[in-house]
Amino acid sequence: MTGDVAVLGAGMHPWGKWGRDFTEYGTAAARAALEDAGLEWSAVQSVVGANTLRCGYPGQVAGATFARALGWQGAKVTSVYAACASGARAIDTARAQILSGMADTVLVVGADAAPKGFFAPAGGERPDDPDWLRFRVLGATNPAYFGLWARRRMAVYGDTPEDFARVKVKNAAAGALNRYARYRSPVTAEDVAASAVVADPLRLLDICATSDGAAALVLGSMETARRRGARRPVRIRAVSSVSPRYPRTALDLPDIATDSAPTAGPGPDPFRPSIARAAYEEAGLGPEDLSLAEVYDLSTALELEWYEDLGLCGAGEGAKLLREGVTALGGRIPVNPSGGLASFGEAVPAQAIAQVCELTWQLRGTAGDRQVAEARAGITANQGLFGHGSSVIAVC
Structure with missing residues (x-):
């Protein structure tokens, strides 16, 4: 199934080297995106988190991690990993849920707390990688x-x-x-x-640095966007x-x-x-x-x-x-x-x-x-x- 979905809200946490837990960055970006969308967290039906392997188990179940941090309210939770493409795969997962009718409003969140210096492959020895x-x-x-x-x-x-x-x-x-x-x-x-x-x-x-930072989007169906008064919403x-x-x-x-x-x-x-x-x-x-x-x-x-x-x-x-x-x-x-x-x-x-x-x-x-x-x-x-x-x- 193909079709457009609307961007209802967008939010970010400033990027830098803050030395704090990645969850803090992600929840700040999520709240900014919800505010931009004019939605309460309780109205979100699904959360898709882009995973980070560097932040332990919470980073590998990012959807649930951010849902918990925002306050459990019954939303579906999904976690996605695709290295540097993780955020786009999270967006595509949210889009699929909306176009299939599984959810009407989906929060997409990605956040990281990156180590200083060169990235090294996470997870120990991987001779098949x-x-x-x-x-x-x-x-x-x-x-x-x-x-x-x-x-x-x-x-x-x-x-x-x-x-x-x-x-x-x-x-x-x-x-x-x-x-x-x-x-x-x-x-x-x-x-x-x-x-x-x-x-x-x-x-x-x-060469680019490694940073801490976060970004979030609230995506919804085109009908939801129209219902909320958006005449020309940005569309994926x-x-x-x-x-x-x-x-x-x-x-x-x-x-x-x-x-x-x-x-x-x-x-x-x-x-x-x-x-x-x-x-x-x-x-x-x-x-x-x-x-x-x-x-x-x-x-x-x-x-x-x-x-x-x-x-x-x-x-x-x-x-x-x-x-x-x-x-x-x-x-x-x-x-x-x-x-x-x-x-x-x-x-x-x-x-x-x-x-x-x-x-x-x-x-x-x-x-x-x-x-x-x-x-x-x-x-x-x-x-x-x-x-x-x-x-x-x-x-x-």
Whole structure:
């Protein structure tokens, strides 16, 4: 069953390093979303929590954890895990419940309290997990992986470290306008160049931090939105969550990475472009219909890759789009007007939900100084460990 569901409310807890329990962040975001929707907690029929493996058992049953924190009132509880795509899978689960008639109003919550430093695979040794093998066998932490992508772009397309720095400068300028962002200071290209090298050619300011934070949405049927007087509610038009396609070798060797670069000729199905393609097909829209995009800028170089994967430009043209100001606030298709992960950092189960919060505020026209003019449609994009990818399209 397909169809639109309405965003009745959106809320966030500011991101940072607060040193408190993730439940506190999630309940604050949930209450903000309920207030935005004009609903009492007692009116919510279902809660879908995006899980975090780093926060013990409560993090692995996030739906019930947040329902308990808000006060048991009989709502259905569901918990979802899909690495960095967890928030989008939670949104899709809520949408399915609404469209099937199982629930009329659903609260979606994601929150995390992330450790300082590089993310390491949670849960001990996992020799059947390709990403655990990447860490253990190759010693390739996420920044090392991002550096390989950056090097590939430099070799294949002629991108430069100065192009990567431009992404940080753009996103920091937007993040400075966002009260929920962790980093709210403008950054110059000279600041990026002066920061420490982490994984050549990427420097510290090219790579996003790990953060505490939370985001929440209240979703409802279109009939509920109309009944509550919403004339043009923001609508979730599509949710894509796809996995890669890889050929298996005769020796059945493990895939060390869970996404793939675009290929010329026979080979794996390019993972990241397929994430967006599935969303476009479901929504009946294309890149030309978009007003803005929120993408997963784990590193500055990866943001440029997303421009191409979303079809905003051709392969190898991402840096040109950036240089021309097309993806900046005031440009034809602003990317990461929220400030992106460059300004927020990673709070894994919350980030895909936070992206949809930003689409909601932009499509409502309530984003303040970072407002995208005449915003009518937006897309999000994420990729995550062990083959999880997601994209959400919202329209008004």
